[in-house]
Amino acid sequence: MIPARNLEIAVLVLGMLVLLFEAFVERIDKRTLAFAAIGALTVVLIGTWFLEPGPALESATGFWSFYTADPLSIFFKRFALLTTIVVLVMMIDYAPVLRSSAGATSQSGLGEFFALPIFTCAGLMYIVSAIDFVMIFVSIELVTISFYVLVSFTRRNPTTLEAGVKYLVLSALSTAFLVYGITWIFGVTGETNLQRITTAFANPEIERGGALFGAVLVLVGLGFKIAAVPFQIWVPDVYQGAPTPVTAYLSVGSKAAGFVVLVRVLRPFMMLPQMERLLVLIALLTVIYGNLAALPQSNLKRLLAYSSIAHAGYLLIGVACLAGSAVIFYLVAYLLMTLLSFAVLIVVAQRAGEQISDFDGLAKRSPFLAFAMLIAMVSLAGVPFTAGFFGKFFIFYAAIAQRQTVLVVAGVVTVACGFYYYLKVVRAMYWQVPTSEEKIPVNALSRATMSALIVATIWLGIYPWPILEALKR
Amino acid sequence: MPPFLFWIFALLMLVFGAAVVINRNPIASALNLVVSFLGLAALFMSLDAFFVGIIQVLIYAGAIMVLFLFIIMLLDLRAEKLRKINWLASAGGIAVALVLLTQILYVIGNLKAAQQTFPPLARSTIDDVRNVGLVLFGNYNLPFQIIGILVLVATIGIVLLSRHELR
Known part of the structure; x- marks a missing residue:
């Protein structure tokens, strides 16, 4: 020991x-x-x-x-x-x-x-x-x-x-x-x-x-x-x-x-x-601002910055509802999907750039990177069978249990906003014509790390209990 | 200490503190800061915290300010050119500061402890150098050691960021 x-x-x-x-x-x-x-x-x-x-x-x-x-x-x-x-x-x-x-x-x-x-x-x-x-x-x-x-x-x-x-x-x-x-x-x-x-x-x-x-x-x-x-x-x-x-x-x-x-x-x-009311107010402002400001962004790094504000908002909803384990699960999901998206961004940015338009047709240039980014984006948006979905689910569940109707409504509406700007990246990767045909190489260590993050994101989206259990002890 | 001395020193700090911000000339700002630190040291001494007061003079008014002046000299900073003042931003800043001030005054006004006079401090049996040492190396040892790491990281950072050309 x-x-x-x-x-x-x-x-x-x-x-x-x-x-x-x-x-x-x-x-x-x-x-x-x-x-x-x-x-x-x-x-x-x-x-x-x-x-x-x-x-x-x-x-x-x-x-x-x-x-x-x-x-x-x-x-x-x-x-x-x-x-x-x-x-x-x-x-x-x-x-x-x-x-x-x-x-x-x-x-x-x-x-x-x-x-x-x-x-x-x-x-x-x-x-x-x-x-x-x-x-x-x-x-x-x-x-x-x-x-x-x-x-x-x-x-x-x-x-x-x-x-x-x-x-x-x-x-x-x-x-x-x-x-x-x-x-x-x-x-x-x-x-x-x-x-x-x-x-x-x-x-x-x-x-x-x-x-x-x-x-x-x-x-x-x-x-x-x-x-x-x-x-x-x-x-x-x-x-x-x-x-x-x-x-x-x-x-x-x-x-x-x-x-x-x-x-x-x-x-x-x-x-x-009055501490609780203050937290509810901050959470409300944060989800709304983060999601709305992310909508018009065209630089992926900046988009991820606003998205990180939005996610802080969801986490604050959990904090305001005193749902400790929901907050912690959300943090784990956030860790997986954010690191995954940044890992892909670093590789792609060196060959193309940081703009969303630089991701055009990535699926043709490098199917693996495009798939990794796809998983990261759908998880950040909160699509079922990804860790992001359960994260949001537990947070909203706690908010409903605490009868915080305003927070739940604001949360659900802003999640819809999130779908728009996250899927914008997916659309660029899969439906746009690539500007160059050049392949983007990924070294073995990064590929292994990304694969591990992808597997963990999907696994927690199907079977989230290990994280919840780990905290109980 | 008679209360009027407190007001004199506090006023000294405030006036020279404001001068640090308002002055356009970096050397004048730095020298104003020295006076402001001296006022603070006097306040510490009036609270019987002689060691902290002397450290304040030695380290801040002495060593750190000399370092500031050296940096200003080495970088050859000139007085800032008069910029156009963004009135909207300044008004906003002043408004925020006023709101905070009102808030602090309101909180202090409602503080029960602020309305009663305190009995004079009991004479400490051990001198305050020893007292500070006992607290730092005794109870607060762990945070104190983490500060050691913090200083190491800061040193690495300064060396890295000030290196003329990365070689």
């Missing part, structure tokens, strides 16, 4: 080793580092099934009042590791683009490009285990700071530079809100541990105004991380400008971590009045 904290330590040591090798070992193909990192992360991933259980949240002291190894956190540690592995696979595909935009012929900067996601992964693993506001703040910052670097990695490209600056400034602003909120909550309760804050909030003597103000400010900070309306302004530009594997990482890893923190802070916050 392995103590849970060793997982993060292993990941951090791996990150430092990759940096050392990149600095001191010359004349190796830097991509070897990525392959080694993928292998090591897989070992850590297997290690998550052999963990010592931690003490119960209520009786936790010392180290365990900051860090927990409950089923939720272990589940999302696997989630973070899996995302990082797939992102590293995408980064190997993306390496030629990086090299050409660096203006150099050698493999400069590649080692760091592969090492930073490993540190981000450790940060994500700390976030999902964090049960103390200080810990939450510090680990969110670790993730955010590594994303600042990753987003502006190809800084010779003006759109990337713009994305990097926008992300830096707006993210710093949201962090300020988060810290200010945490200080208010600390001022009112004198605690930073979530468990003890819950107890303090349940006390009727508590200063309601101050507690509520702090909670709302924390929600603003988290709303930025999960891209909820009205804190979504950064999303389209940053997603479009960042290197594509980083965009995928940002839209899956960063968002999932934000939702796990949201689920954790919800327990104390729901002790306060």
Whole structure:
């Protein structure tokens, strides 16, 4: 049995080793580092099934009042590791683009490009285990700071530079809100541990105004991380400008971590009045805005950015209805289909481009890539027999059980919107005439990753119970 | 500390803080920031947090500001050209700030703790350097170590992004 904290330590040591090798070992193909990192992360991933259980949240002291190894956190540690592995696979595909935009012929900067996601992964693993506001703040910052670097990695490209600056400034602003909120909550309760804050909030003597103000400010900070309306302004530009594997990482890893923190802070916050109504309002705005703004997009990366806002909206419906397991299932489905679509996008974008019109006739040029994108798109839209369908189904089921009629109606109408813009991509791939007949090659590792994601998407669409069972324990 | 000193220092911070934003010349902005930090340090000291106050002067007003000035010098930044001000955006920004201010004042106004006078702070038996150390290396050890990783990542990032040509 392995103590849970060793997982993060292993990941951090791996990150430092990759940096050392990149600095001191010359004349190796830097991509070897990525392959080694993928292998090591897989070992850590297997290690998550052999963990010592931690003490119960209520009786936790010392180290365990900051860090927990409950089923939720272990589940999302696997989630973070899996995302990082797939992102590293995408980064190997993306390496030629990086090299050409660096203006150099050698493999400069590649080692760091592969090492930073490993540190981000450790940060994500700390976030999902964090049960103390200080810990939450510090680990969110670790993730955010590594994303600042990753987003502006190809800084010779003006759109990337713009994305990097926008992300830096707006993210710093949201962090300020988060810290200010945490200080208010600390001022009112004198605690930073979530468990003890819950107890303090349940006390009727508590200063309601101050507690509520702090909670709302924390929600603003988290709303930025999960891209909820009205804190979504950064999303389209940053997603479009960042290197594509980083965009995928940002839209899956960063968002999932934000939702796990949201689920954790919800327990104390729901002790306060009007919190639920506020969440319902944010969820409503987010689904409507995300779906409507996605309609006219012609750049696929930007379309996926708006779609990620829309999906944050569906997830927020689940959060507002307190349907924890529905939210988690949706996050898993979202992980599979989003990573799949980005993996295809990276390969196609190098040969053709990022516009939807560049996907014209992809089915003739590369049937495998077209099929992978088809599965990703129908799953994002929520067609039955895909993971996306069950995700939406569980969310709406929870909303109906909570009698949130407005949310259900808004959700169903916007799903119809979603069909239009997701199927636009499918139409381009299967019904348009290709502009060139040239085949698009896919390397073996990417092909295997994509196949695994396709199988998982369809499998969870037919048999979703393993995920729901995994959380019960 | 007499209350009027609090108001003087708070006003000092606010005025110079605003000057940081309003000034077009980066060096003037940086120097205004120093004064604003000094006001903050004085506020910390008035709360008997001498160590934090001194650190505020040493690290922020000292080291970090010198670094700022160096960067401004090295990059040879000139005063910003007067841009056309987007009045609609500024009005919106001011409106948001006012709403937030009203909200904060309202919350503080309704705070029970804000309406009673506090008894003077009890003299601490151990000095505050020791106190800060105990908190950082004792109870908050795990977050403290994660900050170490954070600084490492930030260092890598700075080296990468400031490298003139990727070689």
